[in-house]
Amino acid sequence: MKVDYKDLMLIDLIFEKISSKDELAKALNVSTKTIENRAKNLSLILKYSKRLEGYIFTDLLPKYISPKIVFKHIFCELENAKLESEFKGLFDEYFCSQEKLIDTSKLSNLNQKIIMLNHAINHNILLSCEYKNERKIIQANQLKVSNSKRYLYITYDKKNGENAGEHRTFALNSMKDIKALEYVKNGNFKNTKVGNAFGYAEDKKSVILYLKNEAASFFKRENPKSHNFSFLSEDDNGIEIEFFYSPSSVELESFIASWLPLISIKNDDELAKKIYENIQNNLNKLRNLK
Numbered sequence: 001m002k003v004d005y006k007d008l009m010l011i012d013l014i015f016e017k018i019s020s021k022d023e024l025a026k027a028l029n030v031s032t033k034t035i036e037n038r039a040k041n042l043s044l045i046l047k048y049s050k051r052l053e054g055y056i057f058t059d060l061l062p063k064y065i066s067p068k069i070v071f072k073h074i075f076c077e078l079e080n081a082k083l084e085s086e087f088k089g090l091f092d093e094y095f096c097s098q099e100k101l102i103d104t105s106k107l108s109n110l111n112q113k114i115i116m117l118n119h120a121i122n123h124n125i126l127l128s129c130e131y132k133n134e135r136k137i138i139q140a141n142q143l144k145v146s147n148s149k150r151y152l153y154i155t156y157d158k159k160n161g162e163n164a165g166e167h168r169t170f171a172l173n174s175m176k177d178i179k180a181l182e183y184v185k186n187g188n189f190k191n192t193k194v195g196n197a198f199g200y201a202e203d204k205k206s207v208i209l210y211l212k213n214e215a216a217s218f219f220k221r222e223n224p225k226s227h228n229f230s231f232l233s234e235d236d237n238g239i240e241i242e243f244f245y246s247p248s249s250v251e252l253e254s255f256i257a258s259w260l261p262l263i264s265i266k267n268d269d270e271l272a273k274k275i276y277e278n279i280q281n282n283l284n285k286l287r288n289l290k
Contacts, residue, residue, distance in 0.1 A: 003042070004099050006030070010038055011066045011101075014046065018054040018123055018183075052183055056123060060180040061116045064101035073114045073143070110150070113172055117143055117152055120180070124187030126157055130176040136160055137181065139189045141167075146197035149173075153195065169199050196228055198246035204228065205245055207252065208266040212238030215262035240266065253278055 003011075006028055013019055013027055021032040028035070039046050039055055045062045046055055104112060120127050120140045127138050137160040141153040150172040156163040159181075193200045209229075211219060216238040219229075228244035245252035249271070256263055257279045265272035 002099065003101055007038060007042060008066045008068070008099065008101075010035070011042070011045070012068055014055045014057070015065070015069055015119065016122055018049070018052050018056055020054045021048075024055070049183070052185060056183070057119065060119060060125065060178070061104055061112055062119070063104060065104055065115060067100070067102055069115065069118075070102055070107070070111065073118065110172065113175065113178065114143065114150065116178055117172075121190045124184045124189045126159070126181040126184055127178060128181050129178045131170055132174055138170075139184075139187070141189055141191050142193065142195075144169075144195060144197070149197065151197050153191070153193075153200070155189075167200065169195075169197060171197075194228060196251075198251045205249075206242050207245070207268055207271060208232065208240060209243050209256075210238055210240050210264050210266050211259065212262050215259045249275065257282075 009028055010024060013024060019027075021035050024035045025032045039048065043058075045058055045064050047058050048054070049056050104115060107115075117140050119125065121142065125140075127140055129136055129138065136154075137157045138154040139157050141155055144151045144153060152170045152172060152175070154168050154170055156166050156168065158164040198204075216234075218224075219231075219239060219241065220234075229241045232240040232242055234240070243252065243255065245255070253275050256265070256275055260279070265275065
């Protein structure tokens with residue numbers, strides 16, 4: 001679908017939030033009449049909502065979308081924060097001026113899900129979906145990438161009945177049949193809380209870990225986004241970090257197992273004993289399978 005640069009900007013602005021004619025006119029430095037005319041030319045994907053007092057998309061999965069919207073979530077797949085920032089800059093400089101929309105019917109199922117969920121987050125759209133063979137009614141809060149896998153932080157809506165108001169982490173590959181139920185006017189679904197595949201960091205415990213040699217070098221060099229941690233100190237042999245993990249400690253156990261023997265727990269002897277014993281028991285079970 002052929003468009004010009006101002007059309008692309010209009011679509012990008014509306015995707016980020018439901019926008020009034022005045023807001024869009026100010027952002028694009030044009031008149032409200034120009035906004036009306038441009039939106040009319042894009043009526044296949046845009047419409048004006050009197051109830052919401054702004055422009056919205058005609059479908060949860062818009063038939064056409066700008067390249068910037070698609071590439072924006074692709075950048076999030078990059079585990080290295082420096083590379084992510086660099087690629088965003090390159091896209092803005094060299095590619096975002098391409099005057100063509102992407103036909104979403106030609107995208108993969110995962111790409112379509114990500115567009116729908118970002119749309120729902122930005123526009124406070126209440127969703128119904130099938131998750132692990134159960135129908136759920138949810139508020140989509142934030143998409144997260146961890147170890148190259150996509151997750152969605154959700155809040156169960158009161159219309160779900162059970163677990164209303166509770167937060168959960170949904171794996172995107174287990175979400176099916178996603179449908180829009182309604183726009184929640186003045187809703188506040190979107191958040192930017194720190195977390196990973198196991199949930200929000202604020203709901204987590206923490207422990208001090210010491211990493212040495214290759215493990216320390218990796219974390220200093222890559223600064224991976226897959227885990228919640230903060231650097232505390234460094235010496236000639238390694239680094240000390242505060243690692244945040246889910247209350248079940250499965251996340252911590254998995255992390256430590258992946259870096260043994262280059263990692264140790266510094267501040268909790270009882271927890272260290274439990275973690276090391278669990279790892280040893282799992283190794284013994286693995287040996288017995290052979």
